Amino acid sequence: MNELVIDLEAEKAEILKRYRALLKACKSTLQRGDKRLIRQAFDMALDSHKDMRRKSGEPYIYHPIAVAQIAAEEIGLGTTSIVCALLHDVVEDTAITLEDIEREFGKKVAKIIDGLTKISGVFDTNSSLQAENFRKMLLTLADDVRVILIKLADRLHNMRTMDFMPRDKQLKISSETIYLYAPLAHRLGLYAMKSELEDLSMKYMESETYKFIAKKLNEKKAEREQYVKAFVEPIKEILEEQGLQAEVYGRPKSIHSIWSKMRKKGVPFEEVYDLFAIRIILDSKPETEKADCWKAYSIVTDLYRPNPDRLRDWISSPRANGYESLHTTVMGPKGQWVEVQIRTLRMNEIAEKGFAAHWKYKESSSDSGLDQWIQKVRELLSNPESNALDFLDDFKMNLFSDEIFIFTPKGALKQLPTEATALDFAFEIHTDIGAKCIGAKVNHKLVPLSYKLQNGDQVEIITSSKQSPKEDWLNIVVTAKAKSKIKSSLKEEKRRVAEEGKEILERKLKSLKITYNTDNINKITYFFKFASPLDLFYNVATGAIDLKDLKQFQTSEKVIEQRSPEKIEAHQIEGIINKVKSKDSNTLLIGEDMQKIDYKLSTCCNPIPGDDVFGFITINDGIKIHRTTCPNAAKLMANYGYRIVKAKWTSQKELAFLTGLRITGIDDVGLINKLTTVISYDFKVNMRSITVDSNEGIFEGSIMVYVNDTQHLDNLIKKLKQVKGVTSVTRFDSEQQNVDLAS
Numbered sequence: 001m002n003e004l005v006i007d008l009e010a011e012k013a014e015i016l017k018r019y020r021a022l023l024k025a026c027k028s029t030l031q032r033g034d035k036r037l038i039r040q041a042f043d044m045a046l047d048s049h050k051d052m053r054r055k056s057g058e059p060y061i062y063h064p065i066a067v068a069q070i071a072a073e074e075i076g077l078g079t080t081s082i083v084c085a086l087l088h089d090v091v092e093d094t095a096i097t098l099e100d101i102e103r104e105f106g107k108k109v110a111k112i113i114d115g116l117t118k119i120s121g122v123f124d125t126n127s128s129l130q131a132e133n134f135r136k137m138l139l140t141l142a143d144d145v146r147v148i149l150i151k152l153a154d155r156l157h158n159m160r161t162m163d164f165m166p167r168d169k170q171l172k173i174s175s176e177t178i179y180l181y182a183p184l185a186h187r188l189g190l191y192a193m194k195s196e197l198e199d200l201s202m203k204y205m206e207s208e209t210y211k212f213i214a215k216k217l218n219e220k221k222a223e224r225e226q227y228v229k230a231f232v233e234p235i236k237e238i239l240e241e242q243g244l245q246a247e248v249y250g251r252p253k254s255i256h257s258i259w260s261k262m263r264k265k266g267v268p269f270e271e272v273y274d275l276f277a278i279r280i281i282l283d284s285k286p287e288t289e290k291a292d293c294w295k296a297y298s299i300v301t302d303l304y305r306p307n308p309d310r311l312r313d314w315i316s317s318p319r320a321n322g323y324e325s326l327h328t329t330v331m332g333p334k335g336q337w338v339e340v341q342i343r344t345l346r347m348n349e350i351a352e353k354g355f356a357a358h359w360k361y362k363e364s365s366s367d368s369g370l371d372q373w374i375q376k377v378r379e380l381l382s383n384p385e386s387n388a389l390d391f392l393d394d395f396k397m398n399l400f401s402d403e404i405f406i407f408t409p410k411g412a413l414k415q416l417p418t419e420a421t422a423l424d425f426a427f428e429i430h431t432d433i434g435a436k437c438i439g440a441k442v443n444h445k446l447v448p449l450s451y452k453l454q455n456g457d458q459v460e461i462i463t464s465s466k467q468s469p470k471e472d473w474l475n476i477v478v479t480a481k482a483k484s485k486i487k488s489s490l491k492e493e494k495r496r497v498a499e500e501g502k503e504i505l506e507r508k509l510k511s512l513k514i515t516y517n518t519d520n521i522n523k524i525t526y527f528f529k530f531a532s533p534l535d536l537f538y539n540v541a542t543g544a545i546d547l548k549d550l551k552q553f554q555t556s557e558k559v560i561e562q563r564s565p566e567k568i569e570a571h572q573i574e575g576i577i578n579k580v581k582s583k584d585s586n587t588l589l590i591g592e593d594m595q596k597i598d599y600k601l602s603t604c605c606n607p608i609p610g611d612d613v614f615g616f617i618t619i620n621d622g623i624k625i626h627r628t629t630c631p632n633a634a635k636l637m638a639n640y641g642y643r644i645v646k647a648k649w650t651s652q653k654e655l656a657f658l659t660g661l662r663i664t665g666i667d668d669v670g671l672i673n674k675l676t677t678v679i680s681y682d683f684k685v686n687m688r689s690i691t692v693d694s695n696e697g698i699f700e701g702s703i704m705v706y707v708n709d710t711q712h713l714d715n716l717i718k719k720l721k722q723v724k725g726v727t728s729v730t731r732f733d734s735e736q737q738n739v740d741l742a743s
Contacts, residue, residue, distance in 0.1 A: 001547065011059055012144065014140055014221075015046070015062070018062065018069075019042055021085070023073065025069055026072045026079065027080055028036065030515070031079070034079040037079060040083075041083040041087050042065075044096070048093075048094035048332075049061050049116070055162075063411070064086045064087070066161075067088060070085075070086045071149065074192065076353040079082070080145050080182070083105060083109055083578045084150055085153060085154075091117045092117050097671075098114055098117075100356075101616070112144055112147055112150070116151060123671075149188070153194060156193060159177060160200065162204065162247075163666065164270055172644065175201075175205070175637030178197070180638060182198045182444055185197055188452070189322050189354025190352075193675050195254040195257070198256035199256050201256075202256045205628055205629065206635075209259060210255055213255045213259060219250065220586075224252075227249070228249075228250030228276060230363030235248055238302075242299070246283065246296065249278070250279075251277050251279055252276045253276060253277065258272055258275065260512075264611045266664070277340070277341055278339070278341070279343075281343060281345060282345070290315055293342050293344065300328065301331060304331055304338070304403065305330060306331075310339075311326075311327070311328050314324060315406050316447075322354070324350065325343040325347055326341070326342040327339065327341050328338070349403060380537070403415045404418055404455050405419070405456060405458070407457070408458075408460075409638075417479060421449065421450050421477050422447055422459060422461070423437055423450070424479045424482050426449075428481065429461065435467070435468060435485070435517075436463040436467045438462055440460060441460040446453050450476045459631075471490060494534070495534070497542065498538040499688055500541045502537045505540050506542050507538060507552070512550060514550070521533050524536060528545055587646040589650045590613070590647055590648065599622075599624070599661045602624045603631070605626055605630035605737065607630075608610075608709055608710060608713060609649040610711060612644070613625050616640070617644075649709075656686065656706035658688060658706055659706075660702060660705075661703045661705060661729055662700070662702055662730050663699075663700070663701045663720065664698065664728050667725075668724075675723060679716070685713075687704065687705050689706070699725070717729045717731070
């Protein structure tokens, strides 16, 4: 009993210590009366969460204090946000109501807490429409962006303290984080937070690779620090001589960005040279900022030769999230490329704290890119797609992508995502101009609608009153605005045509003496395998279906169950989940459950025994087994958490599984023969296909082979790497990258 009292006393002291650290983090933004407000919020949170504990066994109050600390210290938010962060879970988890919050702290705090409570259900395990919930979360942007910023702080703390969660929860939460929260942090300009969210997701999703890169980085740390020191000293010297006050240091690249580079370029860790970036942060007056940055650039490029293709000027044209910086890549000592980022203290604060820093520098934010971005979010939400997943993909593609700058004929500047076309630009100017667009002039040359725009192009749109949006336009445009306008225009046209189809069908049913009612229309829709009655009517009008088949419907009508595709889906999913749950381990055992449960190995990532895997319930194809590192895994887990089942391998009795190997090397006579000898004779492995490409002395081959498990595969890779002339052997996912998410 005495020991418990001591523990509680120690916890009390720890809570107080953490609260004082929070106050210290808020110090710079505190106004008169703020300390009292924060204390009031802390007391309310402490009292309402007093009997709650986290999975780790710690008092629950540690979490809201940590979220408030992140909001203050890492995002730079003020008192209102600190109060909301401390109280962000009380309405959802305790007896306190929104009315209580409004009475104690006022309308603004209550509104933000209401937003946070509404979106706490985003990606709820039992929710079947996570994408729909994400849309609701974005709607809160229209009210107060602080809701999203506090939500990001909440997610970051959950990711930092996820070690005590079960493995399936870790995977699911990490998938959502990499799929939505990290890009959202990036878009709001929170680069440090974005990098940490990516690294933490990788720590759980690809733990072996994460540990491997972390270990390698640690081994080279001293050598790297020495190199950075030798690189920056002459820069510091000249900056000082020229009267420029600056901090110059090396910043290591994140583990996730190193891994992305290894995958993108297909190179091992040893061949990733830019493991760090050099930052030059200038202390400049507002009126000399731009000139000082270019002066520093001149100093760097006088010392080290720059790569002319790698200059990025985000000072003249800041990114949509307000990011300003000069980036260049120069050839440093020992023939190594080094990235150098040059910016001022103000620019650095915006780069580190994103949106929140804009409030501090109000004078520049009236037409800031972020305001435009939030305007775009509102625009996109005001005309939402009926399909939440289409909406989510459009949103990710547009609002999280890098942008290009395009000029109108009069010299006005428009921002569009990379890959945008002339048709996207037309819709960006005005919906009517987009709908009537027949072509464009880019830099005074006539181009088609599908022309991909380049940074700095000047574009003039050509229209015709006879033009109207076409179905294939959806394959041309990339912006969400253009897509949603084209879709709604096509839908309007489809409705008009469907009205005619409805009349035709009505007449046909009358002649067959079938009653025209909702029940029968649903049955006929299901009979012809359409998703909705609208699709049925449209296809009747266009003659795509033969109404003679209705006689067949008449005869089989008694045995048709009236179930919509959605109900079938729910019914199937529930049945499969119950089958898996009825087993002792609550896990699908690959190799043992084949008789009881219908499952297949997915072709988009070709899992083999030894891989970390999960099951995904499809509508028509039973359970599909995917690797947790599958290119589609994050999307599946983030959007369809309720259709994920735990899975693990059992004894496979020497079965063979298909996987792909990518081999590169120096082209040499007999190299293919040597490789096939190792595969077929030394390892007795069957090959399904081999594709070879040789270009200017470089050999590149893709081989699909059958192996028993990951150990068998690793031994084969090791042996192939020993073949003279081979420079790399890597496993790859099948070329069939995208899965049909709805199936």
